[in-house]
Amino acid sequence: MTKIKICGLYRPCDIQFVNDARPDWCGFIIDFPKSHRNVSPHEARSLRTCLAPGIIPVGVFVDQPVEQVCALLNDGTISIAQLHGHEDAAYIAALRASSPGHAVWKAFKIRSLDDLDAANASSADLVLLDNGYGTGRTFDWSLAGGVNRPFLLAGGLAPDNIPEAVAALHPYGVDISSGVETGGQKDRGKILAAVSAARRNET
Numbered sequence: 001m002t003k004i005k006i007c008g009l010y011r012p013c014d015i016q017f018v019n020d021a022r023p024d025w026c027g028f029i030i031d032f033p034k035s036h037r038n039v040s041p042h043e044a045r046s047l048r049t050c051l052a053p054g055i056i057p058v059g060v061f062v063d064q065p066v067e068q069v070c071a072l073l074n075d076g077t078i079s080i081a082q083l084h085g086h087e088d089a090a091y092i093a094a095l096r097a098s099s100p101g102h103a104v105w106k107a108f109k110i111r112s113l114d115d116l117d118a119a120n121a122s123s124a125d126l127v128l129l130d131n132g133y134g135t136g137r138t139f140d141w142s143l144a145g146g147v148n149r150p151f152l153l154a155g156g157l158a159p160d161n162i163p164e165a166v167a168a169l170h171p172y173g174v175d176i177s178s179g180v181e182t183g184g185q186k187d188r189g190k191i192l193a194a195v196s197a198a199r200r201n202e203t
């Protein structure tokens with residue numbers, strides 16, 4: 001069964017959209033002002049309280065201090081930390097020590113087989129193979145043939161290419177942001193279509 005994460009929620013209506021579509025996870029881009037999806041920890045906490053039971057909140061971070069990520073894990077704002085920066089094995093170990101019981105995901109920009117080797121060797125609980133930071137573009141999926149562990153596929157996914165991606169790469173889950181937006185804002189119809197497309201491939 002292919003799991004699905006809808007990422008980059010920042011408006012109260014985005015929460016309503018995922019409550020209607022019921023993905024497995026939803027994501028908040030926390031304290032990364034370069035993103036138009038950026039939310040503060042306070043905003044993430046407030047949005048998270050309206051989330052339907054069963055949708056697991058994920059915090060997406062780029063090189064944030066361990067203490068800040070731990071605080072959000074430990075106060076229940078998020079259940080999982082997804083790391084998109086230069087966080088290394090020591091960072092992940094520190095996060096685990098301060099927030100036991102919470103999964104840590106690490107994203108890798110896949111531009112070469114070396115990037116894939118790094119993903120295979122990561123100490124994270126789950127790795128995410130991506131093209132960048134919410135770029136809306138796919139990477140060269142042929143590079144993912146050498147992945148030797150469960151992974152989330154991200155980067156440029158949308159309702160219409162999820163079936164092809166799942167059939168070709170058999171990811172543990174898919175992670176989508178730009179592909180369920182219209183004009184930079186989450187689109188309820190596209191979110192419903194993406195969740196349905198991922199689950200259509202259930203085996």
Ligand SMILES: O=C(O)c1ccccc1N[C@@H]1O[C@H](COP(=O)(O)O)[C@@H](O)[C@H]1O
Nearest residue numbers: 007035133134135136155156176177178
């Ligand atoms: O979405 C962002 O703005 C973002 C910012 C910083 C780190 C990660 C970000 N997004 C992640 O990008 C992938 C896929 O995005 P897309 O579907 O290609 O738009 C997803 O993991 C998001 O969490």
